[in-house]
Amino acid sequence: MTNPQEIATKAEFLAHAFALEQESVDRYEELADAMDTHNNLEVAGLFRKMAEFGRKHAVEVERLAAGSDLPTLEPWDFKWADDEGPETGDYADIDYMMTPVQALQFALANEKRSRDFYGLVASHSPNQTVRELAGEFTQEEAEHVTLLERWIARHDSDTTIADDLDPPNIVD
Amino acid sequence: MALIGSGGAGVVTVGNLLLEAAAVDGSYGLMRRSAGPQIRGGESAALLRFADTPVEYAGDYYQLLIAFDWRHAERFIDEIRLAASSCVLHDPAGGDVPEPIVHTGARLIPIEMQTQAREIECGRANMIALGLVSSITGLKLETISSTVSRSLSAKGENVIAGACACLERGANMGQSLGIELPLPIAHVGTEDRWTITGNQACGLGALKGGVRFVAGYPITPASEMLEWLAPRLAKMGGCLIQAEDELASVNMILGASYGGVPAMTVTSGPGLALMTEGIGLAVASETPIVVIDVMRGGPSTGIPTKSEQTDLNIALYGMHGEAPHVVVAPVSIPDSVFTTQWAVHLAESLQTAVIVLSDQQLAQSRMVVNRPPDIGFVTRRVTAQAGVENYRRYALRADGVSAMAIPGTIGVNYTADGLEHDERGTPSTGSHDHLRQLNKRATKLTGFDYGDHWADIEGDGTIAVVTWGSCTGAVKEAIRRVGEQGVPVRLIALRLLAPLCKQQLNQALEGVERVLVVEQTFSRQFYHYLRSQVDLPKFTESLARPGPLPLAASEISAMLLVDGA
Amino acid sequence: MNPLSDKIEPKDYKSDVKPVWCPGCGDFGVLNAITKALASLRLAPEQVALISGIGCSSRVPAYTNVYGFHGIHGRALALGAGLKAARPDLHIVVAGGDGDGFSIGGNHFLHACRRNMDMTYIVMDNEVYGMTKGQASPTTAPDWTESELTPSGTHARPFQPAAIALAAGATFIARAFSGKPNTLAQMVVLAMQHPGFAFIQVLSPCPTFRPEQKEWKNIVRPFAVDALPTSDPALAALHCQRDDGMSTGVIYVEARPVWKRSDMQEIAIDDIEQEFRI
């Protein structure tokens, strides 16, 4: 396990921020495609929307990074709190018949992990600029958390996955 | 001439030396082998025939039989037919002459080869026999001595001296027998003649065709081809892998060929059975491969050391699904060079699987041949160029052959697939893709111009023999004989078994009223195959016999001379 | 110039073919790890070949944009070996399932380990035949009764991939979890850099037929021994045998001569023909 607290330069921080959003976009797109393939169009749409948010944030990070030389980090060199990026979620929480509210809960867990990641950097980085920047990012992620919580509250809170009336298919 | 003996009598060595020495003296010849089931010390037979033209048929009967002993001779006796005019030189130390041999009426001459050999230091009975043969046939003793010395060069001077002394003693003994079977000598020089086995000839054809990767699993009677290929491939910059089984063999060559290197595997019936799923993958993924099946007696482990043509059906129909592929068969030992090279050419040009059906009789026989001619055609796979736009591996084209990208080529990366696929190669279960790709894989084979190579056609007349593979030798001999009696017979020996060139076959049969279909099977596989594909004349008969007995020209000519109507 | 957009991305190694895998399938994580590893290694896609057999996991080649061959059930290692022998210049990754690699292809697995060709073999082990609707595989526990085919379980001892690879002679052996693509990516990089046959058993849940495997994320943990990776086969065997099969990490690395073909170009066809002359 690595330490977000050790992120010490602005370039290193932005490399993390960009990767976080990029991985988030890639994962949501992958999930949306999978849901499309498996005819869960509503959840596919939600994941697509989450990917769109991620893309916007990635552009913001790119803007902040303009002119600076960001380090190239290998996937295992990132200082996430866990081995994986905060917004890639957990495959174990995915089901092809998951309900929209479950999809939102999946997204919520991602946003919370992001918020906590930035929070750790904001409070522990040895670099003042990084702490300030991370603070802003924490704020933003916290807003996402609130927003998602509001959406979840508005949604029908059904989290039981319906029975599939068809048996699975044998393919090859 | 037949030599039989057991327990290390050295009959195969004598046979090989004899063939070689006779070739040096200007004779053509053929040596077949027959062996018992033991690994060492078993009874074996070397069966030779000499002539002043290339010998593709072993003969109806033997004029000379040399028997070192008669142990288990009953296993060969139906293979070694004798006439009343034949001579049998037998060592009395080897036991009594068996009843069936006595019955033939052949002249029996006891000769103490064993005892004579013992009197000479490092003497061997088989060398006495070789000396006997030299005086009976007029084969020059110097030629034999130098051939023997060359082949024994590693064994030391004593052994060579002993062998030569035996040769001389045998030759002297032979002079007093009053048997004369002069070796037929061809007039022209021997510079362009080879001695070669069918297994070597297939191997050579593969190398000439450009095969540079071989994977195989040992199996009789195909292993010798693998053994011949391994060091030569390595020296030519290629590679042979001894695989863990035939499933691996066929998949390894698929991998190599996918990588752009012409690839081949070599097996016999049981191995071919294991490979059929992989051959289907070659067809579906359109990856060129060559599979040589050296047929032996089947089913199951069958009769591994003896010949049969009974893998025809599995070669034609053995694949699951509809998997059009090519099946070819050499019609003689020297033709094994051409047919195998052609097989590589077809596999590469058509991007499909080509099965070559050789058999034990072709594969393990050694023949003095005229050097097979070089072939003009250039073998080249249609490959994709780097960076072509919108590359589609399985694109539909008029001739059915689509460009194959070779790994390493930039911008045309694709995934080859055995799942049915669309033009790009993406798996598809749609009926339209299935139909289109089925059609693509079929038409590329049927639309191809196979030229004149599809069959060897000789002679004319209203009677025709349609045959294939190693039967062709006996058929040719039979046709020659009935021709001498004033009955012209056409020969159609198919080299391309699938796809069958129906139109050309019909043309070749024009004016034919009677057809005899000759093959070495029990259930008439070839006959039924032809019947299912073309309208043969009303008077079409089948001459089919399973192995291990080879077909005799005499039984074929007898059938040709019977009035078919 | 944008500092971020000219980087080699894992995405650059993905194709536009959409996986048929069930959402939540562990194999997505393996696909991501492979593309991350290729990006880290900065390999040109045309220099890499991904070879597979048949099964859900074996669908992986078409989802990448390297050269691929989706062959037949159980034979991927043989196909990969032929390709490597013919084209030593290519980087070969073979991938598939536990049924594909340990059952129908078990013999090839043993001999690929022995042969020690320079290639990487990734098995997505979900202890089940996913593609054929959830039958027991060689790695399934003997008392698993969910399949109609084995209603009272298999009664057979589960296949031990790492221990068997070790005994058969693999020179790089690792276990990983598909839920950790970054860690797995690093392992794939190490495996591809290893000269010789590198085997990675990836615990890759099948939520459809083994929903209980969703718990794996709470069970798997890195090997808790400093001794690993080791080059001592006895020590590696000890830790393989003591483990419950859920510890991850590189277990064994050995430097052994890699299978090599001879690269002589000594003779031409004419020289060979000479030997037949009388």
Ligand SMILES: Cc1ncc(C[n+]2csc(CCOP(=O)(O)OP(=O)(O)O)c2C)c(N)n1
């Ligand atoms: C020769 C052959 N036998 C059986 C099958 C059917 N089959 C397809 S995939 C499969 C098992 C797949 O299991 P595994 O390799 O573990 O892959 P997974 O789907 O679990 O990823 C079987 C038995 C086949 N395609 N070919």
Ligand code: SF4
């Ligand atoms: S059946 Fe199992 S292994 Fe196959 S795609 Fe679905 S989850 Fe993955």
Ligand SMILES: [Mg+2]
């Ligand atoms: Mg499986």
